[in-house]
Amino acid sequence: MKPFSFHSPRGLGEAVDLLERHGPGAQVIAGGQTLLLAMKERLARPSALVSLAEVADLRGWRYTDSGALEIGAATTYAALAEAELTGVPLRGWHTEIAAVAGDLADRPVRTMGTIGGALCAADPRFDMVTLVVALDAELDTVGAGGGRTIRAAEFFDPVGGTVLRPGEILTTVRFRPQDGFSGVAFEKFRYRVFDAALVSAVCALRLGADGAVADARVTVGAVHPAPVLATTAADRLVGGTPTAVDTVEIGLVAADEVLPAEQATTSVRRYQRELIGVLVGRAIARSHERAHTTTAGS
Amino acid sequence: MTETLPTAPPTRPRAERHAPERRETGSGNKLVGRSVPRTEDLALLTGTARFIDDIRLPGMLYAKILRSTTAHARLNGVDLSKALQQPGVRGAICGQDLLGKVKPWGDMMQDLLVGDHFPFATDKILYEGQEIAAVVADSKYAALDALEVIEVDYDELPVLVDPEGALDPESPLIQEGINYEFGEGNIFDRYRVRVGDAAAAAADADVVVRQRFVSNRQAGAALDPHGCVASYDSFTGVLTIYSSTQSIFMVRDVLADTLQIPRNRVRVVIPEVGAGFGSKAQMFAHEVIASVLSMQLGRPVHLVLGRGEIFRAGTARTGQVRYAEMYLKRDGEITGYRDYIVHDCGAQSLWGNQVVHIGTNVGMLPYPIPNIHIDADVVHTNTAPAGPLRGFGIPETIWAKEQLVDMAAERLGMDPLDLRARNVVQPESFPYRTPMGQVIDSTSIDRCLQTCAEAIGWREKKARPEPNEGVGLAVSMKYTSCRHPSLDTDLSAVRVRLETDGTVTIFSSDVSHGQGHATFLAQIVSDVLGVGFEKVALAPPDSATAPFGLGTYASRAAAVLGTACRQAAERLREKVVAIAAHVLEANPEDLDTGNDRVHVRGLPDTGLYLENLAGYAAYRTHQLPPGFEPTLEAVATYDTPTEREAPDGSGNFSVTYSGAAHAAHVRVDPDTGRITVIDYAMAHDTGTVINPLIVEGQHQGGFLMGIGMALGEDYVYDDQGRLLNASFKDYQAPYATELPELTKMFEIPAPSVNIPGGQKGAGESGTGPVPAAIGNAVYDATGVRFTALPITPDRMLLALREKERRGLDSFRYPDDMPDFTSPRTPDEWPTPTGSDEGDLLL
């Protein structure tokens, strides 16, 4: 670690000012679960840290009038994971966000780590990175030049990292209202329970009035520097009702799309290719099952 | 919980004669055999124990080491000038500064003519992570800052990672300028066994099974880092070094020799040591570096390694490639074993060549195989130094041999359980000498085998297999301490002192790093002396005060140190009984000890308190018997009655052998390749167990290292010799959540006859059979025979897919994979490089 100054602003405006004032060496710290490890190894050497811990507006979540779910960027995994115990329980497929937050890393990391921290760290193996793209979330940011709203798929640079500008802070992650999807399922494979994913896959479906798939998003994470939408696989779902055979087949379509055989030259790559097929298949099956239960229930 | 089964019966007919008389001391409440909670645990659980990194001495400086980022290079120069100008920096050194001033080391342990270890690379870099320079400064941060401005001038050399590549005389030469007695080039030593006539056994065999096996490099991964604080007193000339080590005299003697100062001027003191597993059983470069810096500056120097440094420059398990074959008769009798081992010791290694000797000799157990023919080429590669690690070569041998047993069972159409039962050593009488030379003084290995098989539900599972599930067995016997071929000694010592208030202090140089010395030694002393358990304390190991002993490794604590302790306590007991007899005017034969006193036999509430007796010896010496030397100390050194290695590789290296039989039940997910050990049964023979709680802990921990070796851990190198997983984030050591509940643990004690208390080594029994048991279970579940470790989900799934694609019933990974480039079939196997002439061991 190298010496740095530490700042704990109370409000967003103050945070933005501090970042501007301390220039390029300044960095936001949320839970520190990525940043501190990098600092310890001297891989990151910020001269000033601006903490989001005291910025109240960035924690917690709410439902907007239109039914969208807005989660503050500095909300911890642990808080989200226990959302059902709070005053604003998550509903329908939004609970999958809490389920993902509760099934990653270990308890100390979940207690400190934040959803915004994972998105800004933009490590493709982090679950939230895949999930926000999969669910077509919108990300709000503020910076010295004002605020922006960025669609998740555009937030991540395909070659790695984010499109955040220096001094810009991610403030809010906005998910579609309930009717945006009928069923969502996140699947991942990790070697050990506390490891980051080797492959993650999400299927988000919307069923039409006839019960057939009206809309589908299939997303694969951890394989490329940013999550990849498997559009061919998704298109195959539209208009039908996936059966067990289809899910396996469409999984293979996704594998071909995301990591074609000719690119899978190392054994890790070949394994990831196999996993894409399996996990996409599982995600489709589970999201479809959920979509049906939800639709049947309503 | 461990279930203890009745003591194995048929272990002491003839041997009984050799067993010493066991004294009945009357009071009945013996502590040996009881799960006394560990004295050590309070400090550990409350976080008050002090480890190496907790040590703070007045005026202490901090040192950090610059390590090479390349695996093989010509080192042209190291420029420290900028580092020396950094704020807070007090000194900096590199290899050139020490040339001719400190002596290389490593010759004694390796049986080499000259030492091949030096504190820093001088003209050549041999592996990534090797020491290049060190800086000492007011703070760690200042030292790290200064490391960044050291300039290193080097030219890269071609890198050798593959151990079999080392056999090629054209391979890049790693250690230069050393003449080896039994090797040349990158082959720095050779080993061979010639017992019976293996060629004849092969010719007579009804079944021959052959397979190439590879075993992995595994980290010690002790959570407490390697490190030391060196403090040189320029007035007395005494160098005190606090170190996280398993052996204080190994550190003292080698350090003093390296620094060329008298051994009574080096004092090694040990804080709490948070495990070693074999990875701290030697002196390391950082101990020399901190000492030199402290001697230069006259101030204490703290030098504790980071995790990445420990992965790269601590020691890791030796890697092996084995070309192994086993010969059997139709009835299942194992008649011969042949092996050619390429034994990878990394770029330098203090104990590596010993690992192949002991691991192979003892690894032949529990089968008394009559014909054995083994060759090993012991090689260097540009990888992390190799060393001992839990099991000392036995898990590697068992990995190959116990899978051959299953392969043979399949060929013979025999149940693997029956094949093992047919072969495990169960002599008519004890002691029994195997053809390999081991003297078995007692064993219950046959019952261990049946017990673990029954516990896993072997017969039912074999009769009604579930898809994607399988069961596997493996058995081993582990040395209890060991006479190393390179060191003709196997001793430990204890001094006990009855203090003037009736408490007892135990002095020992053998470091407790998880073995619970303070607890189990106190149990022994309490029983022998009749002193309350809570009155017995173990002094921290300190070479200035402790009697000379070898240290804590090789599962030797309970048996070797425990025996020394028992003997010392018995000697002390004789003294106090003699004083009491004099004062009470009684016959010593009529006296007994117990309840903190010496009393008349049968009258435990009478007599004299130990406190009073100690008082006579210290403060009222006229009360002592005439001519009695007024000292209440007793010391005992126990050197095991073991043999040196014979020229044919045979010999009884160990005083007694512990048994381990394991049964694994695994499930494989055919979609992801994930391997889950859903159930695991272990039956052990640890002889007379002093403290079941400690022994169970050792078995659990041993299993943990075994499952890590089986399913995840390995040093992953790129072709430039860079270690890609040198952190706990990337290194696949198992988490608690991945482990099965160990509910099926059995102790079937066959008390050792050679060891007076009957105990055997516990520390490594839990590791040896694990990779093979899991490998056999994986084959049972999937038809995929893993010949290389670790068995990871990615390898599993790719193997399953390839097997399916080729429509095969049974398949070897990696041998049958399309991209496999090593020899697939025995006709392609390499031959050992050594000639059969000459004597390797003279």
Ligand SMILES: Cc1cc2nc3c(=O)[nH]c(=O)nc-3n(C[C@H](O)[C@H](O)[C@H](O)COP(=O)(O)OP(=O)(O)OC[C@H]3O[C@@H](n4cnc5c(N)ncnc54)[C@H](O)[C@@H]3O)c2cc1C
């Ligand atoms: C042991 C361990 C296991 C883990 N396992 C998993 C896992 O299984 N799955 C998984 O998904 N993740 C896992 N993680 C990663 C975890 O999700 C990340 O560490 C995540 O970054 C935690 O967020 P944080 O708030 O601690 O980020 P920080 O470390 O505070 O910040 C990360 C980066 O984002 C920037 N930043 C943070 N917040 C903002 C903001 N609001 N605006 C702008 N920039 C910002 C920081 O400047 C920094 O560059 C694991 C981490 C650890 C240590």
